[in-house]
Amino acid sequence: MNRLSSFNAVSLTFGFVFLYVPMLILVIYSFNASKLVTVWAGFSTRWYGELLSNEAFLDAAWVTLRVAVISSSFATVLGTMAAYVLVRGGRFFGRTLFSGMIYAPLVMPEVITGLSLLLLFIGLGMDRGVLTIVLAHTTFSMCFVSVVVSSRLTTFDRSLEEAALDLGASPFEAFRLITLPIIAPAVISGWLLAFTLSLDDLVIASFTSGPSATTLPMKIWSSVRLGVSPEINALSTILIGLVTVGVIAASIASKHSALRAKRDEQAAARAQ
Amino acid sequence: MRRAFLIAVPFVWLLALFLIPFAVVFKISLSDIALAIPPYTPTAKDGIWNMLSQLDFENFIFLTTDNLYWRAYVSSLQIAFFSTLFTLCVGYPMAYAMARAPEQWRPTLLMLVILPFWTSFLIRVYAWVGILSGEGFLNQFLLWIGVISTPLTILNTNTAVYIGIVYTYLPFMILPIYAALDRLDGSLIEAAEDLGCSRLKAFWLVTIPLSRNGIIAGCFLVFIPALGEFVIPSLLGGSGTLMIGKILFEEFFSNRDWPVASAVAVILLLILIVPIVLFQRNEQRQAEAEK
Numbered sequence: 001m002n003r004l005s006s007f008n009a010v011s012l013t014f015g016f017v018f019l020y021v022p023m024l025i026l027v028i029y030s031f032n033a034s035k036l037v038t039v040w041a042g043f044s045t046r047w048y049g050e051l052l053s054n055e056a057f058l059d060a061a062w063v064t065l066r067v068a069v070i071s072s073s074f075a076t077v078l079g080t081m082a083a084y085v086l087v088r089g090g091r092f093f094g095r096t097l098f099s100g101m102i103y104a105p106l107v108m109p110e111v112i113t114g115l116s117l118l119l120l121f122i123g124l125g126m127d128r129g130v131l132t133i134v135l136a137h138t139t140f141s142m143c144f145v146s147v148v149v150s151s152r153l154t155t156f157d158r159s160l161e162e163a164a165l166d167l168g169a170s171p172f173e174a175f176r177l178i179t180l181p182i183i184a185p186a187v188i189s190g191w192l193l194a195f196t197l198s199l200d201d202l203v204i205a206s207f208t209s210g211p212s213a214t215t216l217p218m219k220i221w222s223s224v225r226l227g228v229s230p231e232i233n234a235l236s237t238i239l240i241g242l243v244t245v246g247v248i249a250a251s252i253a254s255k256h257s258a259l260r261a262k263r264d265e266q267a268a269a270r271a272q
Numbered sequence: 273m274r275r276a277f278l279i280a281v282p283f284v285w286l287l288a289l290f291l292i293p294f295a296v297v298f299k300i301s302l303s304d305i306a307l308a309i310p311p312y313t314p315t316a317k318d319g320i321w322n323m324l325s326q327l328d329f330e331n332f333i334f335l336t337t338d339n340l341y342w343r344a345y346v347s348s349l350q351i352a353f354f355s356t357l358f359t360l361c362v363g364y365p366m367a368y369a370m371a372r373a374p375e376q377w378r379p380t381l382l383m384l385v386i387l388p389f390w391t392s393f394l395i396r397v398y399a400w401v402g403i404l405s406g407e408g409f410l411n412q413f414l415l416w417i418g419v420i421s422t423p424l425t426i427l428n429t430n431t432a433v434y435i436g437i438v439y440t441y442l443p444f445m446i447l448p449i450y451a452a453l454d455r456l457d458g459s460l461i462e463a464a465e466d467l468g469c470s471r472l473k474a475f476w477l478v479t480i481p482l483s484r485n486g487i488i489a490g491c492f493l494v495f496i497p498a499l500g501e502f503v504i505p506s507l508l509g510g511s512g513t514l515m516i517g518k519i520l521f522e523e524f525f526s527n528r529d530w531p532v533a534s535a536v537a538v539i540l541l542l543i544l545i546v547p548i549v550l551f552q553r554n555e556q557r558q559a560e561a562e563k
Contacts, residue, residue: 015369
């Protein structure tokens, strides 16, 4: 089918307008000169300036960035291990429980996860701060990483690994030299997913952080509860811009690597 | 040896930071509130037997006597159910149109759906505050085209909560349905049409059943988190919006009644067990079908 039927065209247009107009309004009004956010009063970058000179926001951004980098890195390692165990581990005691614990956090309401972790940390007498947020974020995002990586592992041609083992590689070498390069795109997108989830999380961070650590979403939350503010519009625009650039760059990169793989395959076919 | 290590590390991590915390919540839900910090008794320091003998179902009984909680559970279920239905009604046609779009458009369309999914949830909810408020963009627009003569009150009502849930969870609905429709063999529909089905009938008898797993996955991915949603009802809903996630948060942070908050969480979890197990079954079935 080369053409969209009119019904399909209408539903796509309506759907994308619905998805994008709210964000577009946010971006446009971040350049509004007026403090009143729904009245246009000319172009200005005033709110970006105020945002960048706001110490509290910068501190929160720094905390958030640290938490996101550390927790997503741990989550990637643990999630990849979990995916490998689920897809390749065969049967072992507690496998059903294990896969249940991988899938349940994906849909678990954040209030429950947050509350339960907080009560655990308090029970253990841990001081709440950056460390506890990192532990909490690692736990829920490793499950997302594991789902992304295991979907790649299931479509993976296992004979490649077996060939490496037959040729004398140790299981670890086979993993490092064969499996890891092949699943690398999934591992990277798992890391990115964990990173954005951590960057974005409000509820779990509110439960597990103490007075010493305020993350950016917590800071945004405390100011949007009072209504719309142009500074938050500016901050949102920056975040939307970063995500857009990231997603487009990732899609271009994956297109390039797909093209390269195709070229390699063709070259290999010619060589035969 | 290596295999045991590989299994043990993520397993122990999840046990310690996912399963054990639930046990803690369950235990505290059976405790009494105390004014000391942490605000509940008894603790393990009092000795195990002492601790067990002091546990009771008081908090759960309290939940049944205060009808605020029942109304909140019922209204959360209702809001989650209907917003899942609305999300399906918006998401299915989009996923269908994407799967039917020319091949070269599909990566772009897919990216357009994924992009909001990566964008901050909080910001996407916040965007609606400015649109739905009394002097917001929607009212300005409707007044300008002359559909209404006085501004509508949408913000701080349940309508705003429905809009917020449909908006933020739409990609979760579209992606699994699109994945199912994309795999669907088009010749099956052609066959149905050749055999005398009308297009609508072919859609109803072939396309819908074959995309069933996608629909189920999408609905659960919306329904389950929506049930415990906190950000959307707090930001877009009003004082009349009762949702259990919001109540739990307030019970915990404003009233500091941890045992009651824990009991609220335990009941929410019990309500969620059925859909979560069904969701996992569906995922496993799909994973096995792909092998």
